[in-house]
Amino acid sequence: MNPGNLHRYFILLIFFFFSVCNWVYAQNAMLNTKEINQIADKFYLLSQYGCNIVVMAGPEGLLLVDSGTKEYAFKTDSVVSTISDSSIKYVLNTHFHFDHVGGNMKLSETGATIIANEETRKRMLSEWNIPEIQGMKYPKVLPYSDKYLPVICFEDSLKLFFNNEIVQAISYPNAHSDCDVIYYFQASNIIHAGDLFFSNGFPVIDIYYGGTIAGYIRAIDSILELCNEKTIIIPGHGVISNRQKLNDYRNMLVESKIRIFKLIKEGKTLDEVIAANPTKDLLKEGESWIPINIFVNTVYQDLSKK
Numbered sequence: 055m056n057p058g059n060l061h062r063y064f065i066l067l068i069f070f071f072f073s074v075c076n077w078v079y080a081q082n083a084m085l086n087t088k089e090i091n092q093i094a095d096k097f098y099l100l101s102q103y104g105c106n107i108v109v110m111a112g113p114e115g116l117l118l119v120d121s122g123t124k125e126y127a128f129k130t131d132s133v134v135s136t137i138s139d140s141s142i143k144y145v146l147n148t149h150f151h152f153d154h155v156g157g158n159m160k161l162s163e164t165g166a167t168i169i170a171n172e173e174t175r176k177r178m179l180s181e182w183n184i185p186e187i188q189g190m191k192y193p194k195v196l197p198y199s200d201k202y203l204p205v206i207c208f209e210d211s212l213k214l215f216f217n218n219e220i221v222q223a224i225s226y227p228n229a230h231s232d233c234d235v236i237y238y239f240q241a242s243n244i245i246h247a248g249d250l251f252f253s254n255g256f257p258v259i260d261i262y263y264g265g266t267i268a269g270y271i272r273a274i275d276s277i278l279e280l281c282n283e284k285t286i287i288i289p290g291h292g293v294i295s296n297r298q299k300l301n302d303y304r305n306m307l308v309e310s311k312i313r314i315f316k317l318i319k320e321g322k323t324l325d326e327v328i329a330a331n332p333t334k335d336l337l338k339e340g341e342s343w344i345p346i347n348i349f350v351n352t353v354y355q356d357l358s359k360k
């Protein structure tokens with residue numbers, strides 16, 4: 055082999071080495087185990103999937119609460135498989151919004167049974183289309199096809215006996231939407247509150263699909279009654295929380311509601327209420343996942359309804 059060829063082989067070898075490294079890196083990024091974190095015995099949390107997905111892994115298999123967005127659905131199964139070889143047996147949906155049910159089809163194709171309340175299924179059968187709020191446009195979501203739909207439905211509540219745990223589902227009408235459910239894992243003292251709690255700021259209240267601030271506060275009151283100081287509370291969005299923080303959140307919402315209602319009674323218009331910034335000392339802009347004026351707008355519209 056002459057020195058020229060040797061040089062060429064050496065470059066090819068280096069190129070091959072970096073290609074392999076790149077491939078391994080890409081695979082690790084695809085199956086980034088940091089995206090799934092253990093939060094308790096048998097329980098894991100997948101965040102950055104549009105919503106908080108809770109995974110329960112036990113002797114009878116895997117159970118997920120919520121399935122994230124459609125865009126991330128291709129990854130969910132792979133990431134979950136890094137913690138267990140078992141198949142996903144159940145997916146429980148907290149409500150019908152696209153960032154909570156978008157992965158349903160992918161997971162049902164792998165054999166998972168989708169469970170939700172009847173209102174969620176009903177909502178998934180028609181389109182979701184809300185008007186622009188304070189310049190924020192939400193994507194229109196078309197009715198879901200059969201493979202996305204829950205196949206076991208309940209009305210007010212359900213008990214699922216799985217992995218030596220009683221999983222209690224409780225419906226809350228007219229809160230974040232008209233079909234919210236929380237899932238309470240009794241033995242492990244863990245609650246997935248869905249979008250009845252945003253630990254990253256003001257809540258989204260879907261007033262166009264049955265949500266109300268009064269119902270939202272009522273739902274939190276009921277969740278607080280189920281909890282004790284050791285309960286792990288998983289919000290629909292944001293970091294893991296606890297009873298004390300949920301209680302503070304409830305008080306902040308009660309105060310916001312009182313202040314906005316007072317301005318409505320004084321005859322203030324929506325623009326005047328937003329300009330008055332009635333919640334400014336409760337949560338600052340930048341501390342809230344959704345812009346504050348969107349929250350004030352929706353509460354104003356909700357409380358102005360005759």
Ligand SMILES: [Zn+2]
Nearest residue numbers: 149151230249
């Ligand atoms: Zn939602």
